[in-house]
Amino acid sequence: MTLEIEHRPSASPYVERVWRSRSDDVARMTAVATPRWSLVFWKQSGRTYGAVQGPGSKASHAPVPEDATFFGIDFAVGTTMPHLPVGRLVDGHADIPDATGTSVWLAGSAWHLPDYDNAETFVRRLVREGVVVRDPLVADVVRGAEPDASARTVQRRFVAATGLTRGAVRQIDRARQAAVLLRQGLPTAEVVNRLGYFDQPHLAHSLSRYIGRTATSLRDGGGGEPLSLLYKT
Template identity: 40%
Template sequence: MSLIYEARSSSSLLVAGVARGLTTQGGRLVRPAENCWHMVVVRQGGEASMRLVGPWTGAGVASYGEGAEILWIRFRLGTFMPGQPVTGLRDQETLLPAATGHSVWLNDAAWPLPGIDDVDAFVERLRRAGVLTHDPLVQDLLHEPGSGLAPRTERHRLLRATGLPLRHIRQVERAQQAAALLGQGVPIPETMFRLGYFDQPHLTRALRRWVGHTPGQLLRAGEEHLPLRTRPLDAPSLH
């Protein structure tokens, strides 16, 4: 797959990031594990759709046809839909029913599909309507050993808001950090030491499972192991 790709941050506290891509050639690429879930808008051949995607509990393969314009809204850990448990989204793509050619049904209401420039306003409307909410306990648990709540309560709220246990989230984040270091040219032994991997086989197993590549592949190719071209948002529009 050949993909022109651009990304930006978001002013919404519910959103971890926003990205848009245009497939110039169809095909398949490795998709790493992902702790966060997404809303994904696909426009192709005059048609548009939205799906709820992930989180993904392991590396896999993604595929799109040629000429698809794709908008990814990546939600911050702890952001969830009270009417749609994140556990039900795990390792799945859920296509939302179309209301019109440019809107979808969500929580018994029709919502116009956003573009990259109005994602923040779209997310804020969802929040005000009660479609989206955020549990601040999730970030507290990621940075502190305990919240003072009963462990059972912590586990219940974490699973409701993320669909994942805390140990899994931390394993995926560590593998993502290792992949980033190797992509920057940090040697394998130093990467292992920085992130606390026991030995190289331990690191290799983690990266294969969560990222879909070996340390050697990431170190040799850096970020070029993905058939992806990036460019800043002030580059010419994809339209």
């Protein structure tokens, strides 16, 4: 039972990461929380499917199509599609109709189906046509910059861009970073100190809510069903 995932970062300010995977005798996975939305395409039994996967506010169980290959584009926080408000997709998705082996239908137009190597070219075309836009204030705040706006304005822009509050985005990314460090073998106490958790129970609660794993299972590689993509943000 495996879910093989290959992924790479992106130099595009609109894209966080590009990935592809293959399922082998996997019926279900644990989808970790994420403040990012994604375009996902998969092929199964000779057919092509597509979906816009919304942000996840908590860890959840997700079905995995049998013997399928997948390709996805994780968009950077602050990037949106105006015709499909991301707030409607939190903890959900929207199917992309009429996907074929060569084309995909988005925002009322047909587009050449992207792949792992030309994802950024595809996204540049979406940006050029106004299908994908980016809120620079949200992007800058995520990178740690001090916003030149009131806290109320920042909160409103975060909710518009992610469907989540600024605090929720921060908590989810911190839990994801903690999971990565634990998988690398870092002691729990050091993760607590490095990431600013109050104590180990605080970390345990965060991992349970956002990752769906304990610190021990992350460090030992246990926990049963496969995890969705985890990486250092």
